[in-house]
Each structure stands twice: as structure tokens, then as C-alpha cells.
Amino acid sequence: MIKKGILKSFDSNSYLATVQIAGSLSVWLENIPTSRAIATADMVVGRNVAVLFIDPSNFSDAVVIAIWT
Numbered sequence: 001m002i003k004k005g006i007l008k009s010f011d012s013n014s015y016l017a018t019v020q021i022a023g024s025l026s027v028w029l030e031n032i033p034t035s036r037a038i039a040t041a042d043m044v045v046g047r048n049v050a051v052l053f054i055d056p057s058n059f060s061d062a063v064v065i066a067i068w069t
Contacts, residue, residue, distance in 0.1 A: 001056045007067070010034070010043040017043065017064050019051055027059075034064040042067055 005019035021027045050066040
């Protein structure tokens, strides 16, 4: 399952992101691995991101796979 989110923070050393899932004010996912194919300079707070959930019942099993403006 792929969901839209908003990037809230990004750690370029560990390539982990904090993402707010679109449509939810209270759900922020922390320490989400991010694809290394996405340049660090493109990981700007407030950008839209696509989050892939490998197991839809386990929100900790996710990865940021794309960004767009």
C-alpha cells in the first residue's frame, strides 16, 4: 500500500525521515527509512512524499520511496 505524506524532518546521516500521513493530524511516523535514490538536497521539510507500507497492518514497516512538490 502506498500513502501520501508530508515530510516533517529528515536525518541525512541515517537517511531516516519523520512523516505526517496525509489526512491525519495526529499520525506522525518517525524513523522511516528513505530510499537512497532520493538526493539529500531534495528532502526539504514540507514536501510531499510517497510512503510504501510493506505490511499495511504494521506502520513501522515502511519506506519513503518518492518526493514531489
